[in-house]
Amino acid sequence: MDVEILKSLLIDGSKGKIVLLVMDGLGGLPVEEGGKTELEEAITPNMDALAKKSTLGLHQGIRPGITPGSGPAHLSLFGYDPLEYQVGRGALSALGIDFDLHKDDVAARGNFCTVDEKGVITDRRAGRIGTDVGEKLCDLLNEKINIPGVEVFLRPVKEYRFLLVMRGEGLKANIQETDPQTVGEKTLTAKAMDPGSEKAAKIIQEFVKQAEKILVNEHPANMLMLRGFAQLPNWPTFPQRFGLKPAAIAMYPMYRGVAKLVGMNSLPAAHSYEEEIDMLEANWKDYDFFFVHIKKTDSYGEDGNFEKKVHEIEKVDALLPRILALDPAALIITGDHSTPCAMKYHSWHPVPVLLYSKLCRPDGIDHFGERACLRGGLGVRFPAYELMPLALAHAGRLEKFGA
């Protein structure tokens, strides 16, 4: 209902442009008692100056204590409650490798695995074969699999993981996974869970039968398992929901993919932060919402490299004047989730947010960091999906509710 009300309040023809700058995994932790977080440690004169004129806070991507994956974390930032808008893993895998999934395709995540002579699984990851081996096996299957009336695509993801996509008429994805999630058992049959999925299930069964024969002499990856059968969701798009013409600027396919999922226009892959800002400038006139994704803050968080994560934040700070020179009506600087170097992993910790607009009520805070954001006017642990309505308001795009 809230979404419908928001839509009814959108002002036709309003022009305020919004930039959502996401430093992936931005939130952090001190690595020693009494120490600073990565963002607190970073020297960020531009963000600090902006903080004085902004409203700050800390968002919670999903729900209390829930560590967000990248997909749901970004959906939440895009204004979609990720518990309401769930994407099947197969579709997410396709997005993650830039596979151009069509509307009626059925996608699944696959694992190469090892089975014994009776077909009993002995290693669910086939001894963690290298990505090069995974690629070779996908090529082999793409060449030999032959199922009349349907196209089948295999794409390597990483190591033993791959993507399977079926393309044909009348396919539905409500199919039982073939991965029993344990060793010591045989793979399961891909049964249809509803009548509409019968056709696709039969194709999967035929695919598995052929694949088993093709892989029989490979070692250790002599079998495969499938899970997360999914199609592209049929959601109201970002332009429909928010009346914005959006562009996504990102270096990695996963983030362009999630943006495309909600109907954003994905600009070509950038190769550096500078190039991302070049693209922002070059496309400024043609869109009114820009999602700009910064990846390496997360990567260095996952590596546990505190100094390098700090340095990435400082590099983004140095680029901020170029964004501000475009004079966005609203600018959000935040992360999708926390990736504290101290944990080397995504975490549930709330994520600092800076919302800048000429219409902000300043909080009286003079720098951007986790502890500073505790005193901000956006509040603490608010749902990340509240940021979009707030951005629309600050960009002058919403009219009053009721008389």
Next chain:
Amino acid sequence: MDVEILKSLLIDGSKGKIVLLVMDGLGGLPVEEGGKTELEEAITPNMDALAKKSTLGLHQGIRPGITPGSGPAHLSLFGYDPLEYQVGRGALSALGIDFDLHKDDVAARGNFCTVDEKGVITDRRAGRIGTDVGEKLCDLLNEKINIPGVEVFLRPVKEYRFLLVMRGEGLKANIQETDPQTVGEKTLTAKAMDPGSEKAAKIIQEFVKQAEKILVNEHPANMLMLRGFAQLPNWPTFPQRFGLKPAAIAMYPMYRGVAKLVGMNSLPAAHSYEEEIDMLEANWKDYDFFFVHIKKTDSYGEDGNFEKKVHEIEKVDALLPRILALDPAALIITGDHSTPCAMKYHSWHPVPVLLYSKLCRPDGIDHFGERACLRGGLGVRFPAYELMPLALAHAGRLEKFGA
């Protein structure tokens, strides 16, 4: 469900009195970088002294980023989620001009407009005729309209706007609007949208036919359009929900109207803040909830007159000792929404709240202002409709939940 639980916890016969003092449009913004808001600028020794003993915070009237109209903003303060409790525009218009709408009346908002000789609308606002012209046209229609079995009332609102009310048996309001919302088209037929509304729709059609003839020689207002057909909602009343006997004290009809909508007793119109407090004192024994409405903070906000808005806040501060002398068990001082002078309009910015009671846990804050409230125990951006349960608790009116 929350409402039912709250009701089940109400303590019979508890006596604590609650005052809700609403400074309309209280929340503000600095007009220059680094400046103060209207409330921060105001010299408010009484509120500041009270803040030390109170719990503070910032409420959000409707939802994140949503700018509240006066009706929904007050409903939220009265403990009604305004998205759940929506009032039709016709009924709101009646409230706004103090029209005594009966339970089964159907009300609509009207515009006088200009049509050409073919009945095509050429000006939806009839050249913005003056209020005096609108009054004259309403008088003319009241005199000449004659529909057997039903009473029809026309009341001027402002300029080209008027209120239409039908009173009779078996009327329902699910009727298509006659306003096509654009020029270059004829007015639409007031069709019934469900069988129960057939009778009222026929009456409206007859009314429009007669009105067209009566207005034909007027210029420029030679036709009218109707929208927002509505009846009084059938909601659980404020006394039913909260076990309180409520009185509304306000200078303007709109606010008495919204109070009446939830079953408050509206005291006669006051003509000054002093008179409002006189009425509070005079009626102190007869009620246990008082809604006191201060209008001009909003009016000066809409005018963009920073100094005068500050001065109105100071005037209210000077009256505070008289309220405190009555020894309310709980006193809430807040606004219904923000009306920053810098914007000359209602806004979505959260609104400062002070909740005083002898049972408050003080926040350690020594003044009442937007930035001070950021550190308050009520939190930031909490829904305004949470204030009523908090007030009931602080007034000793709620028992423990569960054993």
